[in-house]
């Protein structure tokens with residue numbers, strides 16, 4: 184399903200402004216974090232509080248991103264609890280936008296698992312963006328949240344094009360990853376950089392180092408949210424097909440994330456927009 188473009192002004196308010204409320208008092212932060220129904224990211228907050236997200240990207244972050252985003256306008260696509268957006272802010276970005284769907288149920292679920300995914304989502308009762316909002320307040324962050332679907336992304340949503348876009352483990356959940364990459368390319372300034380962090384199949388990369396191939400996961404038992412897991416040649420091919428300059432600099436590789444398919448590892452690739 185594709186969401187609607189966000190109305191103007193859906194950005195996250197500045198710390199302390201109406202919308203996300205005042206910064207979380209320290210004595211209640213641990214309790215608020217513990218009460219949240221579904222952390223995705225492990226994020227270090229003040230006062231020694233760490234969110235218990237099952238996705239701990241901290242060991243990958245050191246090499247997956249450049250050390251500095253000094254003065255740049257950065258967009259994080261598919262931010263979830265905001266780990267990469269807050270990392271960009273820590274690394275000196277002048278402005279950071281964090282894009283995500285308004286509701287988790289707007290995701291591009293494969294039709295054969297959509298009913299099951301909807302039931303699980305309703306049972307969990309997670310309000311989309313609530314983990315981001317809590318972490319944002321705790322950090323006193325200035326990251327601006329934008330709600331909408333990457334398929335509809337335009338520079339207008341961000342008040343103009345940006346220098347850098349981080350897109351991490353989103354493409355594998357899209358029916359049309361190349362359509363999303365086109366929107367991303369058109370949202371970058373000429374020469375702007377895409378940091379494409381995604382899973383790839385180690386086995387298919389070994390077997391086919393040059394031939395671009397992707398695993399079609401909806402037809403595989405047990406796969407619920409994933410459309411495509413490419414080998415490295417296909418992941419690079421998606422970006423160049425969408426108009427990025429190839430072949431894409433490899434910044435780092437990483438072991439599988441918890442919950443990832445067997446043999447799916449992470450890679451960080453850097454592409455430039457023409």
Ligand SMILES: C[S@@+](CC[C@H](N)C(=O)[O-])C[C@H]1O[C@@H](n2cnc3c(N)ncnc32)[C@H](O)[C@@H]1O
Nearest residue numbers: 261262263283284290331332333334351352353
């Ligand atoms: C697997 S999580 C990845 C979160 C984070 N980027 C990371 O690397 O850990 C996928 C995220 O992408 C978001 N997402 C999925 N489809 C999207 C779409 N079409 N447009 C915008 N965001 C989307 C989901 O809501 C979710 O927050």
